[in-house]
Amino acid sequence: MKPPKNKTIWILIALIPIALILGFISGKMADEVSPAHIAAAEHLIGLEFSPSERDSMIRNLEGHRSSFEKMRQQYINNDISPALYFNPLPHGFVPEQNQEEQDWGLPASVDFPEKDHDLAFMPVYQLAILIKSKKLSSEKLTQVYLQRIKTYSDTLQCLISLLEDSALEKAREMDQELAAGKYRGPLHGIPYGIKDLLAVKGTKTTWGAMPYKDQEIDQTAHIVQKLDEAGAVLVGKFTLGALAMGDVWYGGVTKNPWNLNQGSSGSSAGSGSAVGAGLVPFAIGTETLGSIVSPSTRNGVTGLRPTFGRVSRHGAMALSWSMDKIGPMSRSALDNGIILSIIHGFDPKDKSTISAAFNYKASKPLSALKVGYFKEFFEGERASEQDKRVLDELKEMGVQLHPVKLETSVDVGSMLISLYVEGAAAFDQLTRDNQDDLLVAQHRGAWPNLFRSSRFIPAVEYIQANRFRSILIEEIHALFSEYDVIVTPSYGGNQLQVTNLTGHPALCLPNGFLENGSPVSITFLANLFEEEKLIMLGRAYQEHTDWQKNRPPLFDK
DSSP states (O other), X not given: OOOOSOHHHHHHHHHHHHHHHHHHHHHHHHHSOOHHHHHHXXXXXXXXXXXXXXXXXXXXXXXXXXXXXXXXXXXXXXXXXXSSOOOOOOTTOOOOOOOOOOBOOOOSOOOOOSSHHHHHTSOHHHHHHHHHTTSSOHHHHHHHHHHHHHHHHHHHTOEEEEOHHHHHHHHHHHHHHHHTTOOOOTTTTOEEEEETTBOOTTSBOOTTOGGGTTOBOSSOOHHHHHHHHTTOEEEEEEXXXXXXXXXXXXXXXXXXXXXXXXXXXXXXXXXXXHHHTTSOSXXXXXXXXXXXHHHHHHHTOEEEEOOTTSBOOTTBOOSOTTTOEEEEEXXXXXXXXXXXXXXXXOOTTOTTOOOOOOOOBTTSOGGGOOEEEEGGGGSSTTSOHHHHHHHHHHHHTTOOEEEEOOOOSSOSGGGGHHHHHHHHHHTHHHHHTTGXXXXXXXXXXXXXXXXXXXXXXXXXXXXXXXXXXXXXXXXXXXXXXXXXXXEEETTOTTHHHHHHHHTOOEEEEEEEEOTTSOEEXXXXXXXXXOHHHHHHHHHHHHHHSOGGGOOOGGGOO
């Protein structure tokens, strides 16, 4: 072959073999771990090693990377939990095991309201009396809520799946059982909804995220099964912020019924919005770092975050195996107690569940409770008038308040890497397949970026964070052991981080409104597995005030 006349082309052809060789070498070099790679990684983790130490690490690091690659060749479902699991119990602490019969102290009768929308805003415990006395059928009540969901769910952008046919079938079954003399308890025939990260056979379970919007999981969550056995009627699956963050999901932004220009807050956004607008009397939410407290506050409802391990998470999307908790959102503290009595308990399918009794006695006097309050959170410019008023209201009720200081010897914020690492592991496949690009939220604080950056958190630091967490558990247990309930602003200091990391229960209640009409809340805290004390004080407070009875004007019709 004659050489080309164009000298430039000839030179380029001559250089091709050299380029190929250099490309092979550079590719091989890029595939190998070098001291420069290690030095760059040191900068990310805040450590520095000597040149000889870097050189000695190379073979080990290549072995680690080989292990990573082998693991990544195997698909692992979100429902597979780690062999290491979190236990919130301090040394020597054993929850009460003797389960007694519940004493709810319900009124003997309830007047039947004249209008359906008045019925829709009644609390569970009143609806239960109407159904038990046969003044109201489950089918009628279910139809009321189904119609409200059809009327308002698009406005609120709060619904994923309406389960009309199965709901009406279950409601009729409950009416037939009652007619035959069989009564399952206070949730018999009561409609409810769930956050759409709980699996139900035959329905979509979207996790609020575009990559999973058509996902069907061939199982039903343990909590849904327990509610079904108690006679409750599942009417719908409600929205959540994508992968349990915020109120932004693949279909839009779930709205706050008190202010349609504002999101419902997250991530139990749909559950909070639906209860707030009277589309269901109660709904199930989940919390990892505020996802029951925040939407309960925003939507003016009462939310209960149970103790970690109190309620089975089998059939629920995992975000953080050591922090995820499931609880009810309703119209009253008493409602939440009734619901918790059904959904709590050990479940062999969830290794994190802990056997513990839940004993509520309406006859127990309020004076039996020793109540503290985080004094510094009620002082200064950031303290709200609504929160300060709660202290006065509790004193009017005869509650003696003891000032308490929330102090820890460890840095709480740094422990949140536990959440980030576990979330990155739970959605590892999503990140590696670049499906995270399909999520609506893509800002710096959204899951896609958090999952990617969390891959650079060293395993050693993850373990260290959980060792410090053990210290935190002991310190908070010592504090809470001195009081039955501690009152705090819902977002006071870092208590929300602290108590989510330690697994302590919280009851979030409406306590007023801002000038713009938005609801606000107060939070009651208790020691591990002592939710009955929260229900006691919460019920008394709500009987003394009435904030929970307010209705968003646009939906009070």
